Amino acid sequence: MPAPLLSVQNLGHRYRHRAELVLRDVSFDVGAGEAVAVVGRSGCGKSTLLHLIAGLAQPTAGTVHIHGEPVRKPSARWVVMFQQPLxxxxxxxxxxxxxxxxxxxxxxxxxxxxxxxxxxxxxxxxxxxxxxxxxxxxxxxxxxxxxxxxxPEILMLDEPFSALDTFTRRALQVEVRAIAKRLGITLLLVTHDIDEAVLMADRALVMDARPGRIRADLAFHHLPDERAIDDPAVQFERGRLLAALGETTQAPQPGDFHQI
Known part of the structure; x- marks a missing residue:
């Protein structure tokens, strides 16, 4: 197996001494050219995690490495797009x-x-x-x-389409994934939008809150590179992600694929 482009190990963070932990023991790897969505409800620490990975802040515990080198500050090799265009x-x-x-x-x-x-x-x-x-x-x-x-090698997206209308948001979700794949850029996306995660990512990291931690690492196995929200395969993976988030009582099964 090739070494991961991005490696997050045992990451923890709190904003003040003795304050409540925002993140605890967060660990995952991302391969070069992969598109990964970090999904969870508001307040679970998704944006904090992205900022720590980008070097915009330093974690209380754990490490972030890109190409095996510790991340200590921002770099042009990885770029963050925020909710506002700035x-x-x-x-x-x-x-x-x-x-x-x-x-x-x-x-x-x-x-x-x-x-x-x-x-x-x-x-x-x-x-x-x-x-x-x-x-x-x-x-x-x-x-x-x-x-x-x-x-950049890595494009980090901090819910950059959340303020846009539905039609514009959907178009950009599809286009940004296509552009990243064409240019060989690794995508790391923070979102609470289930559809966005399934349309843009190859896998989703599902987060719990208080403190924020990874509860599931869900790969999307059945999806083509070019996706539409009404595609039965997209709806199938959407159901799996909803189940991982605890939003439904039962995940869809492989036999359900053609029935959606």
């Missing part, structure tokens, strides 16, 4: 996307790279548009292009 409103779509390459000293290659990325996220026609004139979904596409401009 764009500079006075800049154009092109200028926002080009920030990463320019800060990395790659100004000469920025025009072609940014042009290619805006085309990839279907925003090439808006390159010269000030981002405050764009819709929420369009702004998240620019935030995605900006994240990809850093050419």
């Amino acid at each position: 764009l500079y409103p006075w800049m154009t779509a092109f200028e926002n996307t080009a920030l990463g390459p320019r800060f990395a000293g790659r100004r000469r290659e920025a025009p072609k790279l940014v042009g290619d990325l805006l085309a990839l996220v279907n925003m090439a026609d808006y390159a010269g548009t000030n981002v405050q004139r764009l819709s929420g979904g369009q702004q998240q596409r620019i935030a995605l292009a900006r994240s990809l401009a850093a050419q």
Whole structure:
């Protein structure tokens, strides 16, 4: 077996001395190119876990390693997309996307790279548009292009589509997975949206709360790369995930697959 790209071992965290534990003994591995969803109710520590993995904070206990190296601070090798796009409103779509390459000293290659990325996220026609004139979904596409401009190995998503309407959210869920697979980027997604987890991930880590810990590691075996929410295979895996979360009394069985 190849060594995992990301390894989380016995992670624990509390925000203050003697405060209640937010996370306890969280351990899992993620392979290169894998798409993994961390799923659980609000308050179970999902976002805290993502921030610790990204090096935005240091854990109280345990370790995070990427390529066998301890994570001690943020890096351009792994990028976080948050719930809000966090764009500079006075800049154009092109200028926002080009920030990463320019800060990395790659100004000469920025025009072609940014042009290619805006085309990839279907925003090439808006390159010269000030981002405050764009819709929420369009702004998240620019935030995605900006994240990809850093050419990361891991893209971490902290419920970035939660504020969008259903149709825009569904389109971005499908497109982001397809883009990550095409570019060979590892996805780590935090969500409480069951449909989002099944549409975007290869497996789901189900979390309990108080303290946050992994209660189940559920691989999605029956799903194609291109998915639709009304696909019987997607509905089957959705039922398994609901059962793992304790939202239903019985998980679907393999024999139920063709009956859904």
